[in-house]
Amino acid sequence: MSERDRRWGDLLRRAMRGDGPAYAAFLTECAPVIRRIVLARLGDAAGDAAGAEDVVQEVLLAIHAKRHTWRQGDPVTPWLYAIARYKTADAGRARRRRGEAPVPVDDLAEVLPEEAPRDAMAARDLGRLLDRIDDRAAGIVRAVGVEGRSAGEVGARLGMSEGAVRVAYHRAMARLKELAEADVTEETKR
Amino acid sequence: MKTEDLIASLASEPAPPPAAPLGRRALAGLGAGLAVTLALFALLLGPREALGTALAQPLTLAKTLLPLALAALATALALRAVRPGARMGAAGRIVWLVPGAALALFVLAFTTTAPGARLALFLGHSIPICLPAIVILSLPITAALIAALRRGAPEHPARAGALAGLAAAGLAASVYSTFCTEDSPLFYSTWYSTGILLAAGLAALIGARALRW
Numbered sequence: 001m002s003e004r005d006r007r008w009g010d011l012l013r014r015a016m017r018g019d020g021p022a023y024a025a026f027l028t029e030c031a032p033v034i035r036r037i038v039l040a041r042l043g044d045a046a047g048d049a050a051g052a053e054d055v056v057q058e059v060l061l062a063i064h065a066k067r068h069t070w071r072q073g074d075p076v077t078p079w080l081y082a083i084a085r086y087k088t089a090d091a092g093r094a095r096r097r098r099g100e101a102p103v104p105v106d107d108l109a110e111v112l113p114e115e116a117p118r119d120a121m122a123a124r125d126l127g128r129l130l131d132r133i134d135d136r137a138a139g140i141v142r143a144v145g146v147e148g149r150s151a152g153e154v155g156a157r158l159g160m161s162e163g164a165v166r167v168a169y170h171r172a173m174a175r176l177k178e179l180a181e182a183d184v185t186e187e188t189k190r
Numbered sequence: 191m192k193t194e195d196l197i198a199s200l201a202s203e204p205a206p207p208p209a210a211p212l213g214r215r216a217l218a219g220l221g222a223g224l225a226v227t228l229a230l231f232a233l234l235l236g237p238r239e240a241l242g243t244a245l246a247q248p249l250t251l252a253k254t255l256l257p258l259a260l261a262a263l264a265t266a267l268a269l270r271a272v273r274p275g276a277r278m279g280a281a282g283r284i285v286w287l288v289p290g291a292a293l294a295l296f297v298l299a300f301t302t303t304a305p306g307a308r309l310a311l312f313l314g315h316s317i318p319i320c321l322p323a324i325v326i327l328s329l330p331i332t333a334a335l336i337a338a339l340r341r342g343a344p345e346h347p348a349r350a351g352a353l354a355g356l357a358a359a360g361l362a363a364s365v366y367s368t369f370c371t372e373d374s375p376l377f378y379s380t381w382y383s384t385g386i387l388l389a390a391g392l393a394a395l396i397g398a399r400a401l402r403w
Contacts, residue, residue, distance in 0.1 A: 015201075015205070016205060016206070017205060018204065018205035020201045020202055021201070023200070023201040024197055024198060024201035027197040027200060027201065028194070028197055031193055031197065053193060056193060057191070057193055057196050060193070060196060060197065060200065061196075061200070062343070062403070064200045064203075065403075066274070066342075066343040066403070067206065068206055068212075068341075069212065069272070069273050069274060069341075069342055069343045070274075071273070074275075074276075075275075077275075078274075078275030078276075079273075079274045079275040079276075080274075080275070081275060082274030082275035082345045083274045083275075083343065085345065086274070086343070086345045090402075150191075151191045152191065161195065161198075161199060162191045162192070162195050163191065163195035163196050163197075163198055163199030163200075164199050165191075166191050166195075166196055166199070167196070167199050167200065167203075
């Protein structure tokens with residue numbers, strides 16, 4: 001096992017036991033490696049540097065959400081690279097699908113049933129979904145996803161850090177997606 | 191937002207609560223699905239007469255045991271497929287022994303069967319039951335297994351789904367074999383394999399959607 005695998009394995013093991021600084025160190029050391037993978041794999045599709053950095057953050061969030069799939073004792077790098085590859089490919093597909101306009105509101109398009117007739121319907125469906133998650137999360141989705149405000153702006157208004165807003169936004173989007181999928185399943189059952 | 195800020199907020203979250211490992215969840219899913227499959231089997235088909243006597247014949251026993259071996263190996267492979275960066279390892283090579291054995295039994299039966307009797311044994315009398323039964327009996331297991339695997343993170347969701355489907359169809363074919371009276375490998379090597387592949391293909395389609403993350 002390489003020196004890096006040993007070091008990252010040690011940091012990640014401590015992180016899983018609740019050692020925040022070790023986790024921060026692990027993610028901080030991963031980030032440049034992930035950035036290289038993203039830039040190499042996404043190429044021109046990454047768009048500007050901010051676009052690529054968004055994908056890097058997607059990968060970090062995925063590592064966070066799926067950290068239980070790492071088995072203590074396994075080398076960390078193959079695990080990490082596989083997550084980076086998957087999320088980068090996913091981002092590349094999403095970008096090609098939505099063309100050259102990486103505005104956050106497009107995330108919502110995936111949430112809504114495709115066959116829903118146009119905007120009024122979509123807005124009503126979204127409103128209905130937002131009613132079913134807690135008010136603060138719904139507010140963040142409206143501000144970031146619909147009104148297009150920055151995470152910093154929203155954070156300042158709510159007294160949250162920019163990072164916390166970003167995490168809350170991602171959580172809320174995942175929850176909305178679940179709700180929308182559950183609705184679609186129910187409708188197909190009917 | 192700056193990446194450092196994201197890292198800081200992720201690191202400030204509490205450690206994940208200790209959860210049941212993926213493998214245990216998958217086995218629980220497999221068991222739950224199998225219970226439904228067995229209930230369906232008992233309701234719709236039921237075991238053949240004198241099952242014990244039939245299973246004393248090695249070729250008949252192989253009809254039940256080969257799919258079971260496939261199920262065990264494919265379950266191990268499906269679990270690896272949902273762990274990022276995991277290698278398929280020895281199980282990924284050993285699993286090819288199952289189709290290899292099915293083919294060998296087919297060839298053996300072909301050479302030991304009188305030329306005039308081959309076609310009748312190959313076609314049998316139950317293809318229209320065999321194929322849908324294997325696919326339908328596999329579905330509860332496929333569903334429960336894929337639901338459990340959603341906690342994982344497959345780099346190739348369709349492939350992970352197909353492996354889950356192979357595991358489910360292996361179990362389903364093994365259960366079905368206790369109903370089926372077609373004991374020649376000319377029949378079962380061909381049509382069981384076809385049914386299992388159909389079920390795995392269906393599971394790949396399900397996995398491509400349900401196992402994305």
